[in-house]
Amino acid sequence: PEKIRIASSERLVGNGFNPNEVLQLFLNDTMLESITTDQNGNFITKLNIPTTAKIGINDFQIKRQDGVYESTKLKINDSLNRFYETEHRFGITTIPETVKLEDTLNISGTAKAQSGVILSFKAGNVLENKHVVVADTAGKWIYDKTIGSDILVGVKSIIIENDQKRILKNITVTSDFVFQMTSLSNQYDIGDTVTITGTAEANQKLILTIKDPKSDTILFDTIQADGSGKFEYKFPVTSTFTSGTYAAIVKTLNNNSEAAIFGIGSAPTDKIVVLLDQLNFQTTADLTLRVVGPSSSTLNVRIIDSGDNIKVTDTLTTNSAGNGQITLDLNGYKSGVYRAVVSYTSIEDIAK
Structure with missing residues (x-):
């Protein structure tokens, strides 16, 4: 265009980039959007100049996937109409960089009044879920959902689009727990393959234990997370397995642990697995007790000394x-061996 103006939408064409490269477009220190080049390293997009942009010379930068910036200067002029309505311009108003499991993900934006906006959530190239929201009569839309604990942590791509434009954003799903794992299926039968997947630190060595319905160890192995932190373990179900509820427990070399039922x-029926990040504690330290058990339930916790005296309830x-956890103050405890007993109705697990 001859003149770039505040609140205008400008066509931007780029070439010479890597194929399928993710680029971030910045005006001064504000990221306008993320785009992905085509298989030839080219892109065409609409650049929305925000109403908050300063009149005059601005820095326009393209951040490449390897962190290198391509930059130029843009002269931005005042809007032809200061009172131009921007409520119906498609865009994002708020989106967080990170969100924790069990917290609410809030994304808002603007679009044509009463039009649909599609939000697609992807992990890598895998589409995890898709939602549609509708802009109100003022052209404003909002996505407001709780991130369930069954979602794997890590970077997620969100494609937000309507019938005219699409915007790519990345958010990171985090957890209060050290790492995360799950069983690919809730139930297996003879001839099936049990598959345990999860995420941990990149290239981290892990120790895996499978416990049978009597809590006896029937399988012990070491595995390693890949460069992105993902890990997977499979084993066949043979006729030697008894029917019942099993637990897969994965520990890091420094005793951080996670479990799946x-x-x-x-x-599977209700089962409790008590996880400790270490076995020996100083009396001046805190004990963090992690538990995998019945969902959305209140579990009883007792600390019992070697004389069968209950120290804490x-x-x-x-x-x-x-998933649940509790932190206990060990101040005042005498040296010795204690049992942590976690129970729910008629089931319990014990850790020493």
Whole structure:
């Protein structure tokens, strides 16, 4: 265009980039949008000049995937009409960089009044879910959903689009827990393959244990997360497996741990797995007790000394994925061996 103006929408054409490269477009220190080049390294997009842009010379930058910036100067002129309505211009008003499991993800923006906006959530090239929201009569839309605990942590791509434009954004899903794992299926039968997947630190070595319905260890192995932190472990279900509820427990070399529950021959029933980040504690330290058990439930916690005296009675509440934790002050404890007993109705697990 001859003149670039505030609140205008300008056609931007680029070439000479890497194929399928993710680029971030900045005006001064404000990121306008993320785009992806085509298989030839080219792109065409509409650049929306924000109403908050300064009149005069501005820095326009393209951040490449390797962190290198391509930059130029843009002269931005005042809008032809200061009172131009921008409510119906398609765009994003708010989107967080990170969100925790069990927290609410809030994304808002503007679009044509009463038009549909599609939000597609992807992990890598895998489409995880898709939602449609509708802009109100003022052209404003909002996406407001809780991130369930069954969602794997990590970077997620969100494609936000209507019938005219699409915008790519990345957010990072985090967790209060050290790492995350799940069983690919809730129930397996003879002849099936049990598949345990999860995320941990990149290239981290892990120790995996499978416990049967009697909590006896039937399988012990070491695995390693890949460069993106993902790990997977498979084993066949043979006729030697008894029917019941099993637990897969994965530990790091520094004793951080996670567990997943699944059934063989029948659907899993309620089971509790107590996880400790270490086995020896100083009396001046705090004990963090993590539990995998029945979802959205209140579990009883007791600390019992070697003389069978109950030192502490408390409760913890699990989230929708069955994860929960409690921190106990060990000040005043005498040296010795203690048992942490976590129970719910008729089931319990014990850690020393």
